[in-house]
Amino acid sequence: MDKTALFSLSYGVFFLSTKNGEKINACITNTAIQAASSPDRIAISCINTNITCMMIKMSKVFSLSILDSTCTYDLIERFGMHSARDTDKFMGLNLPVDKNGAPYLTEQACAVLTCRVVESIDLGSHTLFIAEIDDAFKVSKNPPLTYADYHAKVKPKPAAPAAGRKITGWKCKICGYYYEGENLPADFICPLCGHPASDFEPVYAE
């Protein structure tokens, strides 16, 4: 099977947030679709090891800010390339919250959906959440960012590995998966999150 055929699927890019107890968290995802229109339902798929995913399982609510064409890599990096385990993703930001207390974006996004989980299905690496949309509003007139445009226009090209330093492995910037070995095959696909080799960064010997 040629798994790169799956890269031909088209997606949007989203800021996915939740509030559980007193804790808020958010990540970046490309897996959201409108799954039904009567009632209005959305389906999202989240990596199980992701803290936002664990929190949604408990809170049963999430907010989805649909990123627009003005989205910067800084936003993607802040929320998509780090874990709440080792960084405060919201430092210096004061985001508004929806009726469930989940933060949402009023910049770099064109619309916001407030969602309540009605069903979740564990798919192995990911959990599929099916949710009812309780509220929806637009925040800009900019066109939504497509996943293809994110790769072509927003994501920086990978930097060449530092000269003179020994590479011992490669780490997936999306999910943290570690590949042991100096050479990451160009057609490698992360077994955990399905992202390509371009989303890996080198890990150097101490």
Ligand code: FE
């Ligand atoms: Fe990964």
